[in-house]
Amino acid sequence: QFEQQDCGHKEDVGVVCSEHKLLRLSEGCSGHTEVYYNGSWGSVCFNQMEKTTVAVICRQLGCGHKGTVDETISRLSPDPKWLDNVVCQDYESSLWQCPSSPWGQNQCTETEVADIRCSGNLPLRLTGGSDPCSGRVEVYHKGFWGTVCDDSWDLQDAMVVCRQLDCGAALRAEKGSRFERGNGPIWLDEVNCRGSELYLWHCSYSPQQSSCSHKQDAGVTCAALHRGSNFGQSDGSIWSKYFQCEGHESFLHECLTSDRREQNRTHEVQLNCQDFLRLVGGADCCSGRLEVKFNQSWATVPSGLNTSGVKVMGPSCMSVSPQVDQCRAVDMEMWGSPV
Numbered sequence: 542q543f544e545q546q547d548c549g550h551k552e553d554v555g556v557v558c559s560e561h562k563l564l565r566l567s568e569g570c571s572g573h574t575e576v577y578y579n580g581s582w583g584s585v586c587f588n589q590m591e592k593t594t595v596a597v598i599c600r601q602l603g604c605g606h607k608g609t610v611d612e613t614i615s616r617l618s619p620d621p622k623w624l625d626n627v628v629c630q631d632y633e634s635s636l637w638q639c640p641s642s643p644w645g646q647n648q649c650t651e652t653e654v655a656d657i658r659c660s661g662n663l664p665l666r667l668t669g670g671s672d673p674c675s676g677r678v679e680v681y682h683k684g685f686w687g688t689v690c691d692d693s694w695d696l697q698d699a700m701v702v703c704r705q706l707d708c709g710a711a712l713r714a715e716k717g718s719r720f721e722r723g724n725g726p727i728w729l730d731e732v733n734c735r736g737s738e739l740y741l742w743h744c745s746y747s748p749q750q751s752s753c754s755h756k757q758d759a760g761v762t763c764a765a766l767h768r769g770s771n772f773g774q775s776d777g778s779i780w781s782k783y784f785q786c787e788g789h790e791s792f793l794h795e796c797l798t799s800d801r802r803e804q805n806r807t808h809e810v811q812l813n814c815q816d817f818l819r820l821v822g823g824a825d826c827c828s829g830r831l832e833v834k835f836n837q838s839w840a841t842v843p844s845g846l847n848t849s850g851v852k853v854m855g856p857s858c859m860s861v862s863p864q865v866d867q868c869r870a871v872d873m874e875m876w877g878s879p880v
Contacts, residue, residue: 564636566657570604570664570681574655576623576636578644583623585636586649587612587656594629594639595657601635603666603706604659604681611656622649634707665705665741667761669720674708674763677720680728680741687726690753691716697736698744699761705740708763715760722755732759 563577574585587610599608625647629639666686670676678689699711730753734744790796819839823829831842 562637564598564601566598566602566604566659569684569686570599570602571658572656574598574657575620578623581621583621583645584649584654585627586622586625586647586653588647588649588653589626589628590655591628593631594627594636595659596631597629597633597639598636598657599659599661600707602659602664603679604664605661607661608657608659611658612653621645622647622654625649625653665702667702667706667708668723670760670762672765674703674706674765675720675761677715677718677723677758677760678702679723682726682728685725687728688723688755689732689759690727690730691757691759692753693731693733694759698732698734698741698759699763700736701734701738701741701744702761703763706763708765710764711761712764713762715762716757718756718758718760720758720760723758724755727753727755727758 565575565577565582567573567575575582576585577583590610592607592609595608595610596606599605623644624636625642627636627639627641629636633639664681666679666681667673667676668679679686680689681687694714694716696711696714699714703709703711729741729746729748731747732741732744733746734741738744818834819832820826820829821832832839833842834840
């Protein structure tokens with residue numbers, strides 16, 4: 542309570558806040574590489590910049606999975622030269638994770654600003670969400686970012702978007718401008734994916750229709766996939782170098798995997814999972830009262846749940862081995878069941 546305490550100033554608390562940083566290319570998905578740091582925009586220089594670093598920048602901006610840097614294009618600018626000697630690895634998802642010279646401490650000149658051209662599929666990004674793996678779906682086309690109409694938008698479409706952006710599984714397909722309305726053109730309508738496509742452009746779709754407006758902007762919420770050790774490193778064995786899943790598997794052990802162990806712990810995969818269904822009050826985690834999470838609150842489901850709905854939940858509570866119980870009553874197909 543305020544004023545009622547027995548602490549001394551030797552116990553004062555403090556916080557260390559991370560710098561607010563932004564990244565952009567001067568022409569959207571091409572141009573001079575710029576970062577916002579310490580209250581101002583500045584440049585990134587190309588010294589030691591390899592194709593892996595360019596790929597990280599393009600992926601972070603939602604501008605494709607690869608690109609090129611042109612060292613012949615120069616620009617005279619009074620802007621600070623914030624970064625140089627940036628060296629990224631394939632597994633890094635953000636420029637901020639890559640080692641570099643200290644911010645603002647380099648010998649970069651005005652003729653060494655990195656000019657990048659991203660490529661590799663049409664650029665795709667999520668905006669307006671609480672993290673990089675949720676938000677309004679936007680496509681970069683003909684020099685402009687535009688939205689996707691939510692006509693026919695469903696979980697299969699969201700699965701493809703989340704996979705393309707390396708954001709893990711799709712949790713929800715958001716409709717009706719869930720992440721606020723966008724602006725500019727509406728590039729795609731009537732998107733129809735099977736859910737197994739690698740890129741949104743592999744799905745069938747129609748050009749923007751006159752009947753669609755920004756109050757119908759489509760969005761997604763993905764289960765964020767983290768590479769690296771954002772949650773600290775484990776000390777156990779790393780059993781596999783890779784997993785390759787088709788998307789229809791119920792368990793990870795059903796996916797194709799390598800037969801050798803990975804030694805580099807910087808490649809550890811980490812997940813943020815979210816629950817939308819749960820069973821409470823039962824004898825174990827696979828029995829009890831069914832509750833649904835909606836608008837950040839848990840609520841019960843009225844009686845009358847049909848048998849197909851129960852069967853959808855069933856596989857999430859099957860035992861994988863005598864030692865491991867998969868007691869997770871979370872299966873997004875449940876939302877397609879009549880209740």
